[in-house]
Amino acid sequence: KGLFYIKDVDWGDGSPKEFTSEPEQIDEEKALYHAYTKHGIFEVTGLILRKKIDSAGDEVGVAHTKKFKLRMAIN
Secondary structure, three states, X not given: OOOEEEEEEEOOOOOOOEOOOOOEEEOOOOOOOOOOOOOEEEEXXXXXXXXXXXXXXXXXXXXXXXXXXXXXXXX
């Protein structure tokens, strides 16, 4: 229902963090992309937020925040 957002994504390659000032809305249809210039093992970190809505369907705040970490090897 469009309630999930991603914020403060660190791609693990020394590039600047993305989505630091404004969270990016995500869902099953949305893909985030990053181009790595070197091969290696990278650790992607960030925050996932779930917004809270009231009975009228208006956003009233953040219901849950979760840190994530993904390790991947790029050949």
